Amino acid sequence: MQTSNTPDHTRPPTFQPPRAPFRGVATTAGVMYLITIVASIPAQFVSYAPVLNNADYVLGAGADTRVMWGGLLEVITALACIGTAVVLFPVVRRQHEGAALGFVTARVFEASLIITGVVAMLSVVTLRQPSASGADAAARLVTSEALVAAHDWTFILGPGVMPGINAVLLGYVMYRSGLVPRAIPAIGLLGAPLFLVAGAATVVGVNEPGSVWTALATLPIFAWEASLGVWLTARGFKADAVRRLCAGDQASV
Structure with a gap:
């Protein structure tokens, strides 16, 4: 007679499906991509609005807390921006190390520009002095601009x-x-030239940052990043593609 303390060897072992390769990497990268989208939009178009739309902000009542929240969201965006590249690097370098390294460098450069913008906005908050007058007020206005x-x-x-x-x-x-499904990067590859042309046109003064052309050029890039973030978070990398990359690493040793 079997007692309650005797293990039941007749019970089949519980089956645990194998974890998909690099699933944690994909999920982390996907979440960071979504963070860059969720955090950046309110910072630029809502939180910074009092400073960007009011030339006399430094001499008025101000909305410092709102602007500082925007700065915090931008810092989060910059850190998540770097995180997407750092997390993905060990995987994507197996396909092309040069492109992977270039991606990391580009993301770090983008993040550094974002942080520079944050410093500029928070500096305006520091300069705000409603009681300033005369030359002091004029100097604050010029510096703020x-x-x-x-x-x-x-x-x-x-x-x-x-x-x-x-x-x-x-x-x-x-x-x-x-x-990932090739339709996702195809959106980014097809939209990138239009986006870069619109950006270059803005730099040389031919295009305005908020123009219809800029908005249309931004849509494919937004769709690429959003779809990549959602796919990596929900589904991860395609297992057969990861196996091919790992097999290629072993063959090159």
């Missing part, structure tokens, strides 16, 4: 140009490797 101009250029050269370069580098690797 310069800081806002610096922020505007960091936005043009950062989020206004670098996502197109990122789409070319990472999109190429993702398309060639098949780590």
